[in-house]
């Protein structure tokens with residue numbers, strides 16, 4: 001299957017398991033691979049048949065703006081469910097970074113893959 005990808009998308013959200021994290025917003029960085037058949041869009045040169053990466057990015061920003069999860073695992077799982085449901089995406093791989101969470105590491109986070117490729 002073809003993919004549409006979004007890399008390095010930064011969002012601000014309330015995220016974290018510790019008390020001090022509940023009253024601040026932190027940055028998450030997302031890399032997504034989204035399964036899609038790109039041929040119909042290419043054949044008709046038609047954005048309506050494409051998976052619009054701008055629209056998906058906007059939805060992710062809106063999701064993050066409202067979210068208040070404790071764990072990055074929960075953020076990743078719920079976000080992928082929203083994207084698959086609302087955009088009809090059959091397969092998603094999401095790598096979610098929480099930069100700065102472990103100062104000695106360049107990044108930490110989770111990677112999940114859902115759906116059928």
Ligand SMILES: Nc1nc2c(c(=O)[nH]1)N=C([C@H](O)[C@@H](O)CO)CN2
Nearest residue numbers: 015016017018070071072073101102
């Ligand atoms: N697997 C996880 N480990 C940890 C998480 C998490 O969401 N998933 N979160 C924290 C804290 O919120 C941490 O990021 C604060 O710096 C610790 N471990």
